[in-house]
Amino acid sequence: MTQEPLLLVENLRKYFPVGQSLGDLLLRRPPGLIKAVDDVSFTLLHGEILAIVGESGCGKTTIARTLIGLEEETGGKILFNGRQIGARERRLQAGLVPLESGAIGTREQQSLPRLSFKQFRQQAQMIFQDPYESLNPRATIFEIVAEPLVVHGLARGRAEKIQRVRNALEDAGLRPAEEYFLRYPHELSGGQRQRVVIAGAMVLEPKLLIADEPVSMLDVSIRAEILNLLHDLRNKRGVSIVFITHDLGTVAYFADRLAVMYLGRIVEIGRTAEVLKNPQHPYTRALLSVVPVPNPRLRRERVILQGEAPNPIHLPTGCRFHPRCPLAMDACRMTDPAYVQLSATHSTACLRVESTAL
Amino acid sequence: MAEMPLLQVRHLTTEFLLPGKGAARALEDVSFDVYPGQTIGLVGESGCGKTTVLMSILRLLPTQAQISGRVLFRGLDLLALSERQMREYRWKEIAIVFQGAMNALNPVMSVGEQICEAITLHGLMPRREAEARTGELLELVGIPKERGVQYPFQYSGGMRQRAMIAMALACSPCILFADEPTTALDVMVQAQILELLGNIQRKMGLAIVLVTHDLGVVAEMCDMVVVMYGGKVAEYGPVDRIFNNPQHPYTQKLLEAFPDLAQPVASLASIPGAPPRLSELPPGCRFAPRCHVCLPQCASEAPPLLEIAPGHFSACHLCKS
Numbered sequence: 001m002t003q004e005p006l007l008l009v010e011n012l013r014k015y016f017p018v019g020q021s022l023g024d025l026l027l028r029r030p031p032g033l034i035k036a037v038d039d040v041s042f043t044l045l046h047g048e049i050l051a052i053v054g055e056s057g058c059g060k061t062t063i064a065r066t067l068i069g070l071e072e073e074t075g076g077k078i079l080f081n082g083r084q085i086g087a088r089e090r091r092l093q094a095g096l097v098p099l100e101s102g103a104i105g106t107r108e109q110q111s112l113p114r115l116s117f118k119q120f121r122q123q124a125q126m127i128f129q130d131p132y133e134s135l136n137p138r139a140t141i142f143e144i145v146a147e148p149l150v151v152h153g154l155a156r157g158r159a160e161k162i163q164r165v166r167n168a169l170e171d172a173g174l175r176p177a178e179e180y181f182l183r184y185p186h187e188l189s190g191g192q193r194q195r196v197v198i199a200g201a202m203v204l205e206p207k208l209l210i211a212d213e214p215v216s217m218l219d220v221s222i223r224a225e226i227l228n229l230l231h232d233l234r235n236k237r238g239v240s241i242v243f244i245t246h247d248l249g250t251v252a253y254f255a256d257r258l259a260v261m262y263l264g265r266i267v268e269i270g271r272t273a274e275v276l277k278n279p280q281h282p283y284t285r286a287l288l289s290v291v292p293v294p295n296p297r298l299r300r301e302r303v304i305l306q307g308e309a310p311n312p313i314h315l316p317t318g319c320r321f322h323p324r325c326p327l328a329m330d331a332c333r334m335t336d337p338a339y340v341q342l343s344a345t346h347s348t349a350c351l352r353v354e355s356t357a358l
Numbered sequence: 359m360a361e362m363p364l365l366q367v368r369h370l371t372t373e374f375l376l377p378g379k380g381a382a383r384a385l386e387d388v389s390f391d392v393y394p395g396q397t398i399g400l401v402g403e404s405g406c407g408k409t410t411v412l413m414s415i416l417r418l419l420p421t422q423a424q425i426s427g428r429v430l431f432r433g434l435d436l437l438a439l440s441e442r443q444m445r446e447y448r449w450k451e452i453a454i455v456f457q458g459a460m461n462a463l464n465p466v467m468s469v470g471e472q473i474c475e476a477i478t479l480h481g482l483m484p485r486r487e488a489e490a491r492t493g494e495l496l497e498l499v500g501i502p503k504e505r506g507v508q509y510p511f512q513y514s515g516g517m518r519q520r521a522m523i524a525m526a527l528a529c530s531p532c533i534l535f536a537d538e539p540t541t542a543l544d545v546m547v548q549a550q551i552l553e554l555l556g557n558i559q560r561k562m563g564l565a566i567v568l569v570t571h572d573l574g575v576v577a578e579m580c581d582m583v584v585v586m587y588g589g590k591v592a593e594y595g596p597v598d599r600i601f602n603n604p605q606h607p608y609t610q611k612l613l614e615a616f617p618d619l620a621q622p623v624a625s626l627a628s629i630p631g632a633p634p635r636l637s638e639l640p641p642g643c644r645f646a647p648r649c650h651v652c653l654p655q656c657a658s659e660a661p662p663l664l665e666i667a668p669g670h671f672s673a674c675h676l677c678k679s
Contacts, residue, residue, distance in 0.1 A: 228626065292577065
């Protein structure tokens with residue numbers, strides 16, 4: 001693929017320190033770290049939809065928050081349109097943190113053109129899970145959708161502002177838009193609210209949307225509408241979408257590519273059809289086997305993993321999935337598997353796959 | 359089926375009296391049967407009355423709720439009992455796993471103590487025996503009995519749900535109501551809990567009434583299904599028939615809107631509009647404003663629930679018996 005990716009994430013890490021007790025301090029124990037995201041790399045092309053799936057606590061939301069700059073990355077690189085972004089980078093540029101050399105000063109990295117945080121945020125927008133809590137209850141729909149324009153000083157004059165808000169609402173399927181201008185969030189249904197959230201994100205005409213479980217709070221009959229809307233926006237506006245979800249069922253319809261995460265690491269990534277039809281990692285296989293299928297005649301063999309994902313403070317040695325893996329070998333306890341390329345687009349990190357591929 | 363149903367729900371109607379505003383009809387004319395050892399699913403969107411059905415049967419609703427119809431447990435009408443008599447049935451014969459296991463446990467009491475309380479409160483056995491029984495119940499749901507001394511915050515979400523199930527089984531009921539037992543849980547934990555419910559059912563011959571909005575869970579767990587819309591039964595029958603030959607337009611659309619990982623299609627169907635508010639129910643068929651095959655009479659005349667094939671009921675003017 002010759003096209004330059006919109007987003008390039010390399011070895012992204014995000015560790016959270018764990019609170020130390022007085023005893024820990026007195027004994028000078030080093031602070032514990034929750035490795036929420038540990039060495040994650042992926043790319044996102046222009047107009048592409050990448051789904052990141054995994055169980056609670058696997059780090060998928062932390063990735064979303066780090067990408068958009070709500071969390072500061074511990075290490076790794078995030079390039080947006082070829083420019084380095086991320087909260088740590090922002091502080092490096094401002095000379096607020098010591099460089100790797102230990103000297104304090106602004107980073108001399110003229111090779112990479114700078115992208116200010118505000119410019120970046122204009123091009124990358126986030127959609128949160130709960131449309132009931134992410135809208136200001138005291139603002140009208142017009143105010144909510146127009147606010148990003150005001151913040152970024154984009155609309156010149158009242159007429160342009162009205163025009164852009166109207167377009168955004170109509171693109172989000174709220175027609176006629178004028179009927180919604182003066183209404184408040186509480187007057188709208190859950191599906192309509194999520195449309196308002198999407199209109200507020202799209203009014204800036206961003207290149208990247210990060211959607212964190214955008215439909216999990218909605219009823220089944222409304223879910224498809226919102227997913228179809230996001231699909232249309234991608235097709236018409238060419239916006240790229242990072243779609244965070246725990247629901248593999250919706251991914252099959254929605255995403256071009258799929259990344260499966262387990263304990264802060266991507267265990268398998270590939271085109272959606274490739275991963276769903278030919279899953280290679282034992283975790284992906286187990287996860288796929290337990291998704292309930294609405295067909296009472298279909299009796300599948302289910303791989304039900306016992307227990308729950310361990311605490312990311314005490315990561316298992318070797319492959320982090322080995323304690324729950326039905327196929328674990330001795331070597332899995334010792335060796336952290338590297339990625340094996342199964343096709344140009346499909347790769348997975350599993351020692352078993354590695355040994356059969358060679 | 360030659361066997362007698364354990365529970366017969368007939369024309370169950372529940373209204374909430376609103377001060378100065380009349381009444382909101384949350385349920386209207388809901389009827390279904392529960393047979394021993396069977397699982398029956400109640401499905402529908404939020405606000406369609408699924409949970410209200412369970413609460414009405416157990417008579418756990420606040421006093422402004424007016425319940426009519428009949429709920430026959432082994433032929434005895436539970437709605438006609440006094441509160442004192444009702445206590446002999448609630449939990450001992452019909453137990454419930456409430457929605458949101460995270461919040462349903464008492465945070466300042468150990469889990470074992472809470473299960474033990476459920477046994478001793480019903481006067482089933484002395485304290486010492488109840489403690490031994492608590493250990494058995496915990497083991498039954500896959501929790502090591504030593505962990506009974508721990509508090510809910512020391513449990514993961516899946517374990518709390520298991521503890522709630524253990525508590526519901528404390529008095530060896532013959533019917534278990536499970537209200538969205540896996541909604542807040544991850545798919546893997548959901549699979550564990552559903553497997554557990556299935557195992558317990560086989561071991562104890564329990565009848566389960568499963569409330570869910572997940573059609574996949576219904577397909578995998580249930581024998582019978584009640585599809586509800588706007589407080590009424592839209593369609594009722596054996597799971598295999600309803601999923602492969604749905605007759606009500608709402609059931610058809612709901613199934614099309616539900617993603618099927620086994621057979622992905624290009625795009626998902628959606629149902630335009632939103633479910634009706636209970637205070638502004640449409641006069642005829644409640645689904646008419648969103649229906650894709652609506653007839654003129656649908657707007658004015660509510661369709662009756664007709665038996666269109668043996669055991670398969672549908673409430674739609676397009677379905678003829």
